[in-house]
Amino acid sequence: MGCGASNIDSGLTIKLTNRLRDASIFLSGEQVECTVHFDSKLYDPDVEIKEAYIELVGQVGYTTSSIVTAYNHTGSAQTITYTDHRIPFFCERYEFYSESASEKSMTLSQFAMANKWTYKFTLPDELPSSLPPVGYRSSHPYIEYFIRMVLELKNWYQNDIRNSIPLIIYPRINLQNELQRPIEIERTNRKHIHIRINIAQSVIFPGIPFIIHYNLENPNRSTVQAIIVQLCQNHDMGTCGHYHTLIFDTDMLDGNDFKGEHLHNKFELTLPTHYLAPTSSYKFGLISGLTQRNPASVTYELIIDVKVSGLFNDFTLKCPIIMGVELNDERPPSYASAMNLR
Known part of the structure; x- marks a missing residue:
């Protein structure tokens, strides 16, 4: 994931194409370019798509915990429950297909016929720096960025198809003085x-x-x-x-x-x-x-x-x-x- 290409378990593959550095690292104001490929052989080709989009997301994440005490005839036992929180602060999205905006339906096989797509995102000039989690299930916030491709399927009982790739984004700073x-x-x-x-x-x-x-x-x-x-x-x-x-x-x-x-x-x-x-x-x-x-x-x-x-x-x-x-x-x-x- 960190090398600039996503896994292909979902059939969706995302790959960065304009990396300037060894890892998936970009500075604010730069352009992020990626290609997306979809292999529909893993799915029923006639399944209809409700919406298809790709987005670049920046979000703050943190984890909270709560302790629940349960009592029974043998005594008491405590269970710790962890809840992950995500707060988006930046999102740029491109829609490939939307059922509500189109007169024709689209199936997975039709979507895959395009074979490969190229998308370009331009980062804002001001963004907070990527910050990794400081530990497993830490309550201290972290900042993460990723590109996510989503195929929302029409039937409610079918799982959506999605994949994502992480990015590291640092602010551009002037150090001349x-x-x-x-x-x-x-x-x-x-x-x-x-x-x-x-x-x-x-x-x-x-x-x-x-x-x-x-x-x-x-x-x-x-x-x-x-x-x-x-x-x-x-x-x-x-x-x-x-x-x-x-x-x-x-x-x-x-x-x-x-x-x-x-x-x-x-x-x-x-x-x-x-x-x-x-x-x-x-x-x-x-x-x-x-x-x-x-x-x-x-x-x-x-x-x-x-x-x-x-x-x-x-x-x-x-x-x-x-x-x-x-x-x-x-x-x-x-x-x-x-x-x-x-």
């Missing part, structure tokens, strides 16, 4: 240990290394046990609260204690190669608690924890950092020019 802005943070603890962190730019990208330069002053020769760097992703979704994901956690001292007075060093970090949602914010309309007062946002934070022997000597530095979309030679020219990288 941010790429030139370095990060510099510093702090001193009660033992007069001072650390200064420098990063050449405030934007990082999945799979691309970035270098942290650090300068440690330790005049009392205290034992510095670790300098741990963490990258955290933060989701905020409407009134549903905050969710924190740890992307990586590593010790820049590599497990070695430091007892000297001065340490000047650099540490290269590489982000995971899988796609990470870029830093972004989106204001929903008035739908089920996801209001404009509480937008859906994705932010990242770099956290430096300095571990020092003794009580109350540890200290922490934090700074926001921006996640961009993965850079490659196949990205759209408009995006490349906005990034000022060519």
